[in-house]
Amino acid sequence: MKRPTIADIAARAGVSTGAVSYALNGQPGVSESTRRRVLAIAEEIGWNPNRAARALSGAPTNSIGLVLRRPARVLGVEPFFMELISGVEAELSARSFALTLHVVRDPESEIAVYRRWWGERRVDGVLVCDLRIDDPRVPALEDLGLAAVVVGPDEGAGTLASAWSDDGAAVVEAVEYLATLGHRSIARVGGLPDLQHTGVRTAAFTDVCRRLGLADPVTIPTDYTGEGGAHATRRLISSRKRPTAILYDNDIMAIAGLAVAGEMGLAVPRDISLVAWDDSVLCQLVRPPMTAMSRDISAYGARAARLLLDVIAGNPVVSIRDEPAHLIPRGSTGPPRPDAGAGRG
Amino acid sequence: MKRPTIADIAARAGVSTGAVSYALNGQPGVSESTRRRVLAIAEEIGWNPNRAARALSGAPTNSIGLVLRRPARVLGVEPFFMELISGVEAELSARSFALTLHVVRDPESEIAVYRRWWGERRVDGVLVCDLRIDDPRVPALEDLGLAAVVVGPDEGAGTLASAWSDDGAAVVEAVEYLATLGHRSIARVGGLPDLQHTGVRTAAFTDVCRRLGLADPVTIPTDYTGEGGAHATRRLISSRKRPTAILYDNDIMAIAGLAVAGEMGLAVPRDISLVAWDDSVLCQLVRPPMTAMSRDISAYGARAARLLLDVIAGNPVVSIRDEPAHLIPRGSTGPPRPDAGAGRG
DNA sequence: CTGAAAGCGCTTACAG
DNA sequence: CTGAAAGCGCTTACAG
Numbered sequence A, B: 001m002k003r004p005t006i007a008d009i010a011a012r013a014g015v016s017t018g019a020v021s022y023a024l025n026g027q028p029g030v031s032e033s034t035r036r037r038v039l040a041i042a043e044e045i046g047w048n049p050n051r052a053a054r055a056l057s058g059a060p061t062n063s064i065g066l067v068l069r070r071p072a073r074v075l076g077v078e079p080f081f082m083e084l085i086s087g088v089e090a091e092l093s094a095r096s097f098a099l100t101l102h103v104v105r106d107p108e109s110e111i112a113v114y115r116r117w118w119g120e121r122r123v124d125g126v127l128v129c130d131l132r133i134d135d136p137r138v139p140a141l142e143d144l145g146l147a148a149v150v151v152g153p154d155e156g157a158g159t160l161a162s163a164w165s166d167d168g169a170a171v172v173e174a175v176e177y178l179a180t181l182g183h184r185s186i187a188r189v190g191g192l193p194d195l196q197h198t199g200v201r202t203a204a205f206t207d208v209c210r211r212l213g214l215a216d217p218v219t220i221p222t223d224y225t226g227e228g229g230a231h232a233t234r235r236l237i238s239s240r241k242r243p244t245a246i247l248y249d250n251d252i253m254a255i256a257g258l259a260v261a262g263e264m265g266l267a268v269p270r271d272i273s274l275v276a277w278d279d280s281v282l283c284q285l286v287r288p289p290m291t292a293m294s295r296d297i298s299a300y301g302a303r304a305a306r307l308l309l310d311v312i313a314g315n316p317v318v319s320i321r322d323e324p325a326h327l328i329p330r331g332s333t334g335p336p337r338p339d340a341g342a343g344r345g
Numbered sequence C, D: 001c002t003g004a005a006a007g008c009g010c011t012t013a014c015a016g
Helices: A006-013 A017-024 A032-045 A051-056 A072-077 A079-094 A107-120 A137-144 A167-181 A196-211 A226-238 A251-263 A297-312 B006-013 B017-024 B032-044 B051-056 B072-077 B079-094 B107-120 B137-144 B167-181 B196-211 B226-238 B251-263 B297-312
Strands: A063-068 A098-103 A125-128 A147-151 A161-165 A186-190 A218-221 A245-248 A273-277 A291-294 A320-322 A326-328 B063-068 B098-103 B125-128 B147-151 B161-165 B186-190 B218-221 B245-248 B273-277 B291-294 B320-322 B326-328
Touching (some): A006 A017, A006 A032, A079 B072, A079 B098, A107 A137, A147 A297, A161 A167, A167 A186, A218 A226, A251 A273, B006 B017, B063 B079, B079 B098, B161 B297, B167 B291
Parallel strands (some): A063 A098, A125 A147, A147 A161, B063 B125, B273 B291
Antiparallel strands (some): A098 B098, B291 B326
């Protein structure tokens, strides 16, 4: 099939291509009757604007970019990203924006992709995930002047807009819940330690444990994988001061931890309580079902996408703070046994 | 920052923009020394080709599209798609191709997106997933002449190229394994029944059960969700002719089935054996770990992407048949108890 | 080997 | 309200 152009429409309608352009774009400069005629013809011959031609005349490309830098096997198993993408998509498709996705290996390639996209005029803006401490992407994006929204806490986002929730408040909720159940020794299996939001959670965890007078707040850093979670759980369970409750930074690790507890002869929650972060259906599929910090990830994605579209439209930059994750109690948490914890025996 | 153009390079090098273009694209028409000078300047000023301008001159857009039509919550929890995307990406980024992703609700929108992409010249080709019986997308794509590769069995793919594995062979392997363990009554919890690959599996399942003289091969169709899998499992376990083994069409449903079996007082694998399809890490995180049909999904994605690039390049259309999934035995399968199965009691 | 020019399909001041 | 024309940044025959 040959792609119809505005020249075809102009010929049929007996007007200039300029008039057709005005009519199609709802600009003043054509009579109502001409506009209607043009619109009808465009519809009839199945015309679609050639993006390249529009972009060459300075129009936005109507697409945004997302670069992910987690290993493929983590991406596959982490429901987080796909849920985020679903939410982003819901917002974009309503406005006929496209999402361009790229998976890279290292931070340098990530910046190189931004530069290339900017140079190629391939995207109007980007969503930035997994912000790190002193992330070099922030100044790079600021230099380029590429519209960008950080999906994460605004700490370290520089002049870029950001959309996230208060992870610190969520950590506090989880710890206070466990403390109320009677736990005095709570450990945490954390995500990648150089991520900004991991830092936020770790700081909040340390603070609230101190404030509540709990045992030394231990956080074991991991890479978010099931193996990482299993390994950390093994270490915690076999440590001299075994905690009575563990808070995990995602749900894959929590479920791995549940299996490890079973292997090591501990009953959940009688001997140890486990709390997952992120509440994908997995948490309800295991036995006992996992108590989890639940949040609407696809809503985050939608919110971030909307913010990015605002930034692209030139609206003033504001950062959005979404609702924090909230605790859904299920079977994996309960009061500690009076004699539980190797530190007390 | 202002984007540098070939005019900038031409001015610096003291040649015409045409010469710059030839030099940059490795075309004949410029001397070696000029080429080197041009390349050096382009590198120095950080030039990137403006995609829009190139596309307007008929160049490919160097991007491919993928439209997904599963509900957002399924996408999030199904490791399949993200793994597929990882594999596609691995192949694309090596050649500087971009992936444009779109999530839609119904088949009509899916075709509308193809039409729009084609009209806009937004992508050079598309990857088509979840092919259905008499899928209207196939003739639509054939009409448009948009390069396309079906990720799935070639049944129903028409003149489009396809890349998939022999799901039938895999089903046979699973059933023969269970039969060898002594199972005579095997049921299946299938995926969406109107998907082509579900049909292939169902046909193979029916055939092999008949060939081995097993009990009536029952397949319960589902929507691939954990709830769907749980519901189907409940039905099978409480049916008068309770099977001694169940084969699931994905791993989420298998894990849901494992939980249901436990709730209903059945021990796995003593009372019932369960086999998952797709072997994400989830299968190893539950207890007992799940026997699963394992396949390298990201390799499928890479293979399909490579094939699509071939099609875009105008190479002859060939369909690829990858290695079938193969069985990884774990703790969720074993011999049936002599008295197991309500049909025998 | 090189330059000048047309053209891709749009948008948008600029004249009428 | 409308038309003729320039321009976006490339590519590519066409002359020299």
